Amino acid sequence: MSHEMNTVLGLYNYWIVIFLMMTGFYVVIAKGNLVKKIIGLNLFQISVFLLYLSMGKINGGTTPIYPDKSFFADLQDQSSTMPVYSHPLPSVLILTAIVVGIATTALALALIVRIHEAYGTIEEDEILLQDQEA
Amino acid sequence: MNHYAILRIVTKLLIPYILLFGLYVQFHGDFGPGGGFQAGVIFAAGIILYGLVFGIGAARRVAPASIVERLIAVGLLIYAATGIAGMLKGGNFLEYGVLAHDAGHGQHWGILIVELGVGITVAAVMITIFFAFAGRERTE
Amino acid sequence: MADSNAAQLIVILLLALLGATAITIARMRQLWAAVMLTGVFSFLGAGWMLILDAPDVAFTEAAVGAGISTFLMLATLGLTSREAKPPAAFKPAPLVVVIVTGCALVYGTLDMPYYGDPDGHIHAYPDPSYIVKTNGDNGDPNDSEGEIKLPNVVTAILASYRGYDTFGETTVILTAGVGVILLLRRERRTTEQPEPPSADADRGGPA
Amino acid sequence: MQQHLPILLIITPLVAAPLCLLLRQRIAALALALAVCWSTFAMALWLLEIARNTPGGITYQLGGWAAPWGIEYHVDTLAGLMLVLISGIAAIALSFAPRSIQDEIPAGQHYLFATEYLLCLTGLLGICVTGDLFNLFVFLEISSLSAYALISLGRSRRALTAAFQYLVMGTIGATFILIAIGLMYMMTGTLNMADMAERLKRTIELREQTVVVHQTRTILVAFAFLSVGISIKMALFPLHLWLPNAYAYAPSVVTGFLAATATKVSVYMLLRFVFTVFGVQFSFQTLPFDVGLMALALIGIFAASTTAIFQTNIKRMLAYSSVAQVGYMALGISFASENGLTGGIVHMFNHALIKGGMFLAMGCLVFRLGSVELTDLRGVGRRMPLTMFAWVLGGLGLIGVPVTAGFISKWYLISAVLERGWWPIAVLMLLSSLLAVIYIWRVVEVAYFQEPPETDPPVQEAPLALLIPTGLLIGANIVFGLWTTLSVGAAGEAARQLLGASP
Structure with missing residues (x-):
C-alpha cells in the first residue's frame, strides 16, 4: 500500500472528529441565539472527547476490564492468549471532562434563563441593542 | 390528571427499579462499567421522573430542598474526609493503602467510600438543578 | 477478519451519521429540534465510544448528554423561547476562523500515531x-x-x-x-x- | 504537618466551601471563610519560605502514587510567590466583603457567595501548585465556573450577559487547552509536567524517519492551541473582549479579587508551559514565539490604554487598563531574559496589589455614591478624601511613579529592553505611561477640581470596614515600592529557575 493510502487510512477518523469539532466551534462563534451557542459548545466538547478516546484504542483490543476467575482457569488449561487491552487513561480523563462539561452547561443555561427574564430575549444582537439604547 | 393514569402507574412501578439500578451501578463500579457519577445521575433521574409525573410539590416532599442542598456538601466532605484519614494514618492525601491492615483492602475501602461521596454529591446537585429550573415560571 | 470488516462498516456508518447530525444542528432554527438532535448526537457519540473500548465513558455520555443535558435544555426552552431568529446577513469571519483552526488541527494529525496502532506512544509509556x-x-x-x-x-x-x-x-x-x-x-x-x-x-x- | 503543607493549602479552602454550604447562615459562613482565607495566607507564606530554601522545589505525591502514574504537586519559587499573592489578596478582599456585599447581594445568598468565593480561591491556588497537566485543567474549571457565578451576582442585568460572554469565551479557551493537552499526551504518554518536558526532548521513529518529539507537527499545533487558549484566559489583546464587562458589572469585592488574581494565574500558566514544559530553546529559538508575543503585547498596551481614556464608567476604564497591564507582563516574558522575566513576574505581583487596591477603592465609592460614572464623581475628593487618596496612590502606581510598586516593575522592564538595545520599545513604553497619566488625570480632575453636587445629607467617607482593606492593599503598593527584597528577590529567583540557570 502506498504511503498516502496508509496516512489516509490511519488518520481519517481523526479528520472526521476534527470536522465535528469545528462544526460545534462554528455554531458557538457564528450563531447569535444563546441556547444555540450552548448547543454548539456541547458539540465541540463531545467531539474533543472522541479525539481523546480515539487515541486509546488498539486494533483488536478490548475493554480494560478483567474477566472473572473462571477465565484464568481456562487460560491455564487451554493455553489461550491474554487479551490486548485498549488504554484506560483516556477514558478516565474524559469521564472527568464530561462532568466538567455538564457543569458548564447547567450554569450557562441558568444564566440564559435569567437573561431572558431581564431582557425578554435570548438573541445576542437584541440584547446588545437594549444595552446600547439605555 | 386521570388522563395520565397509565403514565402514573408505570412511573410508580419503574421508580423503585431505577433507584435500585442506581445503587447497583454505585456499588458494582469496581467490577463493571459504572461508578459514583453514573449512579448519582441515575438516582437523580428517578427523583426527577417522579417530579415530572407527580408534580414538583410531590418531589419536594420526597426530597426536601434544604436537605438535598446539605447533601451536596456532605458528598464532597465524605471524599475529603477519606483523603484526610489517609493523612492522619501516616500516608499522603487520598492514600487509601494505609486505611486498612493491608494495602489492597485499603484501596478497596477507599475507592468504595470516595465513589459513595461522588454519588451523593452528583445526585444531590442534579436534583437541586431540577428543582431550580422547575421552580421558575416563564416570563414574557 | 469478517468481524473486523463489519465493525469497520459500523464505524463508518456512525461517523457519517455524526457528521450529518452535526451539520443539521448547525443549520436548524427550531431550537426544540436542535436540542433533540444534540441528544441524538450524544447517543451516536456514545455508540462510537463503545467501539473505542470505553464503556464507562459511553455509559456516562448517554446518561449526561442524551439525558440530563437534553432535559436541562428543554427546561430552558420552556422558560425562554423555542425558535431562533432568522439569521442576519452571512458573516465570513467565523467561518474563516473555523477553517483556519480546523486546518491547523489536520496539519497536527500528520505526525500522530495511526489510529489503533498498538505501538502508539501512550501504549509504550x-x-x-x-x-x-x-x-x-x-x-x-x-x-x-x-x-x-x-x-x-x-x-x-x-x-x-x-x-x-x-x-x-x-x-x-x-x-x-x-x-x-x-x-x-x-x-x-x-x-x-x-x-x-x-x-x-x-x-x-x-x- | 510541614510535609503536607502543599495539599493543606488547597484543601483548607476546598473543605471550608461545603462547610459554608452546611452552615447556611451568613455570619457564620463569612466568619469561617475569613478565618480560612487568612490561615491559607499564613500557610502560603510559610510554604514560600520552605520552597525558596529547597533546591529543586517541594514535591508532594497525591495518593502516594509516584508520577507519571499519579498526580504530583510541585512548588518552586514562582509557584510559592503566586500562592502568597493569591491567598493574600483573597484574604484582604474578603475582609472587605461583609460590609460591601450588604448592598449588592441579597442577605440570603451570602453563605452561597462565601462558598463560591472559597471555591474560586481553591481553583486559582490549585493551578499554581499542580505539576500535572490534566489536574491543571480541572482546577482551571473550578476557578472559572465559580468566577462566572460570582460575576453574575452584580446588581445590573448586564452582569448576567457579562458572565455569559465570559463563560462562552472561557470555555472555548479551556477546550483549546484541553485539545492541546490531549495532543501532547498523545505524543509523550505522560501528563506530568516535568516528565513531559523530558519526553519532549527524546527522539522517536516516525514514518521511517528519526525525529525529536519537539519537532513533530503535532506538538507544534499543541503549542499553538495552548497559546491561544491561555491568551483568552489571560485577556491578551485581541482576545480580551470578555474582560471589560465582566470586571465592570461584577460586585465590587469580586472585581477586586478577580482583577488582581485571575489573569495573573493565566500568565502563570503561560510561564509554566512555555518555560517548564516546552523549554526556552523550543519556544524562543525554534519558534518565533517572542516576536509574536511582543507585537501583541505592544499593540495591546496602546489599544487598551487608548480605549480606557474614552470610558465614562470608571470601573470599565480600570478594566481596560488591566488589559494594557497584561500587555506589560507579556512584554516582559517575550524578552526571555533574566531581567525581562523578573520584570514580568514583579509586574504581575505589583499590578495585582495596585489593581486590587484601586478596585476596592472603587467599591468604597460604589458603597457611598451608588455609581461609578465619571460625572457622579464630581468633588468626591473633598467628600471622601481617604478613599480618593487611596485611589490616586494606586493610579500613580499604574503610571509607574517612583516610590510606588509600579515603578519597580517598569524599571526592570525598561532595563531589560535597554539590555537588548531596543530603545524604540523603551520609548513606546514611556509613551504608553503617558496614556495612563491621561486616564488617571481625568478622574483626578473631576474628583478634586469640580464642585460636589448639592446632596442632602452630603456624601460621607466610606466606613472603616471598607477603608482598612483598601488601605492595606494600597499601602502594600508603597511598601513594595520601597522594600523590594521579597518581591524582586523571589521574582529574580523564579526567573532564573524558569530559564534553567539554577536547578
Missing part, C-alpha cells in the same frame, strides 16, 4: 502500564503483584491513581450546583422586584 500495575502481569485479580486488584482498571485509575482529579471533578459539580442555586432560586423576601438602583447609569430600560 509509562512502563509498567496501568493495566499491569493494577492487577499484576497476567491480569489475575488474585495476583499478589497487583496494586489495586480491581477488575475495572478505569475505576482503579479514576478513584485511586488519579483520585485527586475525581475529587476536583466532584468540586466542579458542587461549584455548578451552588452557581445554579445562586442564579435561579427565588429569595423568599424578594419577589420579582424591579431592578434595584444600579451601580451604573448605562443599564438597560425596562425589557
Whole structure:
C-alpha cells in the first residue's frame, strides 16, 4: 500500500472528529441565539472527547476490564492468549471532562434563563441593542 | 390528571427499579462499567421522573430542598474526609493503602467510600438543578 | 477478519451519521429540534465510544448528554423561547476562523500515531502500564503483584491513581450546583422586584 | 504537618466551601471563610519560605502514587510567590466583603457567595501548585465556573450577559487547552509536567524517519492551541473582549479579587508551559514565539490604554487598563531574559496589589455614591478624601511613579529592553505611561477640581470596614515600592529557575 493510502487510512477518523469539532466551534462563534451557542459548545466538547478516546484504542483490543476467575482457569488449561487491552487513561480523563462539561452547561443555561427574564430575549444582537439604547 | 393514569402507574412501578439500578451501578463500579457519577445521575433521574409525573410539590416532599442542598456538601466532605484519614494514618492525601491492615483492602475501602461521596454529591446537585429550573415560571 | 470488516462498516456508518447530525444542528432554527438532535448526537457519540473500548465513558455520555443535558435544555426552552431568529446577513469571519483552526488541527494529525496502532506512544509509556500495575502481569485479580486488584482498571485509575482529579471533578459539580442555586432560586423576601438602583447609569430600560 | 503543607493549602479552602454550604447562615459562613482565607495566607507564606530554601522545589505525591502514574504537586519559587499573592489578596478582599456585599447581594445568598468565593480561591491556588497537566485543567474549571457565578451576582442585568460572554469565551479557551493537552499526551504518554518536558526532548521513529518529539507537527499545533487558549484566559489583546464587562458589572469585592488574581494565574500558566514544559530553546529559538508575543503585547498596551481614556464608567476604564497591564507582563516574558522575566513576574505581583487596591477603592465609592460614572464623581475628593487618596496612590502606581510598586516593575522592564538595545520599545513604553497619566488625570480632575453636587445629607467617607482593606492593599503598593527584597528577590529567583540557570 502506498504511503498516502496508509496516512489516509490511519488518520481519517481523526479528520472526521476534527470536522465535528469545528462544526460545534462554528455554531458557538457564528450563531447569535444563546441556547444555540450552548448547543454548539456541547458539540465541540463531545467531539474533543472522541479525539481523546480515539487515541486509546488498539486494533483488536478490548475493554480494560478483567474477566472473572473462571477465565484464568481456562487460560491455564487451554493455553489461550491474554487479551490486548485498549488504554484506560483516556477514558478516565474524559469521564472527568464530561462532568466538567455538564457543569458548564447547567450554569450557562441558568444564566440564559435569567437573561431572558431581564431582557425578554435570548438573541445576542437584541440584547446588545437594549444595552446600547439605555 | 386521570388522563395520565397509565403514565402514573408505570412511573410508580419503574421508580423503585431505577433507584435500585442506581445503587447497583454505585456499588458494582469496581467490577463493571459504572461508578459514583453514573449512579448519582441515575438516582437523580428517578427523583426527577417522579417530579415530572407527580408534580414538583410531590418531589419536594420526597426530597426536601434544604436537605438535598446539605447533601451536596456532605458528598464532597465524605471524599475529603477519606483523603484526610489517609493523612492522619501516616500516608499522603487520598492514600487509601494505609486505611486498612493491608494495602489492597485499603484501596478497596477507599475507592468504595470516595465513589459513595461522588454519588451523593452528583445526585444531590442534579436534583437541586431540577428543582431550580422547575421552580421558575416563564416570563414574557 | 469478517468481524473486523463489519465493525469497520459500523464505524463508518456512525461517523457519517455524526457528521450529518452535526451539520443539521448547525443549520436548524427550531431550537426544540436542535436540542433533540444534540441528544441524538450524544447517543451516536456514545455508540462510537463503545467501539473505542470505553464503556464507562459511553455509559456516562448517554446518561449526561442524551439525558440530563437534553432535559436541562428543554427546561430552558420552556422558560425562554423555542425558535431562533432568522439569521442576519452571512458573516465570513467565523467561518474563516473555523477553517483556519480546523486546518491547523489536520496539519497536527500528520505526525500522530495511526489510529489503533498498538505501538502508539501512550501504549509504550509509562512502563509498567496501568493495566499491569493494577492487577499484576497476567491480569489475575488474585495476583499478589497487583496494586489495586480491581477488575475495572478505569475505576482503579479514576478513584485511586488519579483520585485527586475525581475529587476536583466532584468540586466542579458542587461549584455548578451552588452557581445554579445562586442564579435561579427565588429569595423568599424578594419577589420579582424591579431592578434595584444600579451601580451604573448605562443599564438597560425596562425589557 | 510541614510535609503536607502543599495539599493543606488547597484543601483548607476546598473543605471550608461545603462547610459554608452546611452552615447556611451568613455570619457564620463569612466568619469561617475569613478565618480560612487568612490561615491559607499564613500557610502560603510559610510554604514560600520552605520552597525558596529547597533546591529543586517541594514535591508532594497525591495518593502516594509516584508520577507519571499519579498526580504530583510541585512548588518552586514562582509557584510559592503566586500562592502568597493569591491567598493574600483573597484574604484582604474578603475582609472587605461583609460590609460591601450588604448592598449588592441579597442577605440570603451570602453563605452561597462565601462558598463560591472559597471555591474560586481553591481553583486559582490549585493551578499554581499542580505539576500535572490534566489536574491543571480541572482546577482551571473550578476557578472559572465559580468566577462566572460570582460575576453574575452584580446588581445590573448586564452582569448576567457579562458572565455569559465570559463563560462562552472561557470555555472555548479551556477546550483549546484541553485539545492541546490531549495532543501532547498523545505524543509523550505522560501528563506530568516535568516528565513531559523530558519526553519532549527524546527522539522517536516516525514514518521511517528519526525525529525529536519537539519537532513533530503535532506538538507544534499543541503549542499553538495552548497559546491561544491561555491568551483568552489571560485577556491578551485581541482576545480580551470578555474582560471589560465582566470586571465592570461584577460586585465590587469580586472585581477586586478577580482583577488582581485571575489573569495573573493565566500568565502563570503561560510561564509554566512555555518555560517548564516546552523549554526556552523550543519556544524562543525554534519558534518565533517572542516576536509574536511582543507585537501583541505592544499593540495591546496602546489599544487598551487608548480605549480606557474614552470610558465614562470608571470601573470599565480600570478594566481596560488591566488589559494594557497584561500587555506589560507579556512584554516582559517575550524578552526571555533574566531581567525581562523578573520584570514580568514583579509586574504581575505589583499590578495585582495596585489593581486590587484601586478596585476596592472603587467599591468604597460604589458603597457611598451608588455609581461609578465619571460625572457622579464630581468633588468626591473633598467628600471622601481617604478613599480618593487611596485611589490616586494606586493610579500613580499604574503610571509607574517612583516610590510606588509600579515603578519597580517598569524599571526592570525598561532595563531589560535597554539590555537588548531596543530603545524604540523603551520609548513606546514611556509613551504608553503617558496614556495612563491621561486616564488617571481625568478622574483626578473631576474628583478634586469640580464642585460636589448639592446632596442632602452630603456624601460621607466610606466606613472603616471598607477603608482598612483598601488601605492595606494600597499601602502594600508603597511598601513594595520601597522594600523590594521579597518581591524582586523571589521574582529574580523564579526567573532564573524558569530559564534553567539554577536547578
